[in-house]
Amino acid sequence: MMKVGQVHYRSLWADESSGVIHIIDQARLPHVFETATIASAEAMADAIRSMRVRGAPLIGVAAAFGIALAVARDPSDESISRASTLMRTTRPTAVNLAWAIGRMRERLATVKVSERLVAAWDEAQAIADEDVALNESIGRHGLAILEREYAARKRPVNILTHCNAGWIATVDWGTVTAPIFMAHERGIPIHVWVDETRPRNQGLLTAWELAGGGVPHTLVADNAGGHLMQRGMVDLVLVGADRVSRRGDVCNKIGTYLKAVAARANDIPFYAAVPTPTIDWGIEDALREIPIEERPEDELRVVRGLDAQGKFAEVLIASRATPVANPAFDVTPAEFVTGLITEKGYVRATEKDLLALWPRSRESKAYLT
């Protein structure tokens, strides 16, 4: 488990006795470390929408607990259906939400109303625990790649990452940070270029996590990555994903595609670290089929940080009269993806390779009706 200071934390944990969920408030990180208590499905939906809870794997887990909170109030079919819709509409791009909601509904459909509360709580907790195991397994497979890179180079391996696919974007470990933390613990020298990731600057979360783990890293503007690649300063790109199509198109934080195109132009491998619940077997062409969330304009106009007194503060960098567009994700077509690092192992980004690793998914559109 990851540490903040000397205390071990998960990014989200349930208190079954009092029937509430605790989260780390990511909207205030890394400036202020605060936890918050979520006591209703509505509050959980709001936390997901406002990105106080964020990261594709984590919002799946959060949505599962959101349904458990709804069941605690009212275990009827209608209540579960309402809570599912509430959760699903918080964020349109990540598939983990739909996956977790589908799994909760499937489980609860087989259970008597009187027994649903215990079942909901158990199932949500199982999803959370499995997420930790998925990430740990991704870590081991990613570690093998980093070990090979180091063996080939005999100097620190330079990884570029975009956004935050760290332990706070999951329940623990992180998809991208699991191999990084494991490599660092084994003494493999690595260095991470951390994209700031405008407009919400999630790179600052990644830098905060890496600093917490003692991993060498350097924060750069999103604009810098191409230049670093041209100069031989990036050995591989490693990012997370919000949704992956059955042929390996990677939908991830806006700006990922620019890094993938530049990586290709410079013969640098581009990997996405992806647990199974992030793969949407019902989608082939991500560019055409995945809805891209358009987020509030003020995410670009308002920047958060600390003022001269060290207090959490915001500044307006663009006039409210300035027109703004804020697409939150983009699609990297499979042709630009070297491969996916999954909990089942490394796989090339083609439908054939994906189906070889997940043979039962050939006809599956599980949980996505």
Next chain:
Amino acid sequence: MMKVGQVHYRSLWADESSGVIHIIDQARLPHVFETATIASAEAMADAIRSMRVRGAPLIGVAAAFGIALAVARDPSDESISRASTLMRTTRPTAVNLAWAIGRMRERLATVKVSERLVAAWDEAQAIADEDVALNESIGRHGLAILEREYAARKRPVNILTHCNAGWIATVDWGTVTAPIFMAHERGIPIHVWVDETRPRNQGLLTAWELAGGGVPHTLVADNAGGHLMQRGMVDLVLVGADRVSRRGDVCNKIGTYLKAVAARANDIPFYAAVPTPTIDWGIEDALREIPIEERPEDELRVVRGLDAQGKFAEVLIASRATPVANPAFDVTPAEFVTGLITEKGYVRATEKDLLALWPRSRESKAYLT
């Protein structure tokens, strides 16, 4: 001449009677519009270094006036030599500085010490006036391209630009904004995607200029451009340059290269608007030969804007303990450049085409010893 409110401004103007230069303080734009008075070469060097005066064409003009200010204090050869070094070392990447300094020195070398003050002032003013003419001419040639794009599409032409190559980056008009303003004045429907351009957010300057001219525009994070291109929302990319090699490599604000690579992947033309003084005939391979300025880390860590009271304020977005790299420019190799829009006309980005337009530059390494 460009207007701020109802008043016409150049971005820099000389007051010969009192022997001072007036500038618009660009470090506080677009939040606060303030002019400042520069009375010494040292003050001008400081204004260039701190980017209160910025933009490749403008800093060339500013350096010329900086030398004139040094001559006013002491017209000796030694003084001119010292001022030249002072000016040249303010920013290492843009070539316009070296060009303007070389031109001032060549002019002053032929003049008696007692007549140097008048000559220096006249030459600097000539460089400033010529810059306006260069931009106006670039505007006419760029306008022809925008007219053709509109004729072919019969809908608004979507231009993506990075950084600020607007009128405040030059003495007037701007290299990128000249064709845009001219097209808008002629009723050609255009829309400009304005990259925020971290870390210094010069896109906000571009948005401020376009708003001033009534040109439709939308501010986006630097990360968004690839996504917009994939969706057919960008018809052409148009940027300025800080230095162009004799074969057409374009050195410009960090992040330009990522847009050029994505433009190529999406079959979108990529143009740089470039006056002659930005071409460095002494350089062929920009990637190997142009020094890339590394700017202060706090440019990334500290963001400027307005606080809740509407006052100019700064917030710290990353801990001072976070390692930061801040390369200010990158190189777009000529292979990714569709063509250059110069005051002499449009030219493809090859040495052969460039030398056809500037035949006397075949052996020239003018002003760059």
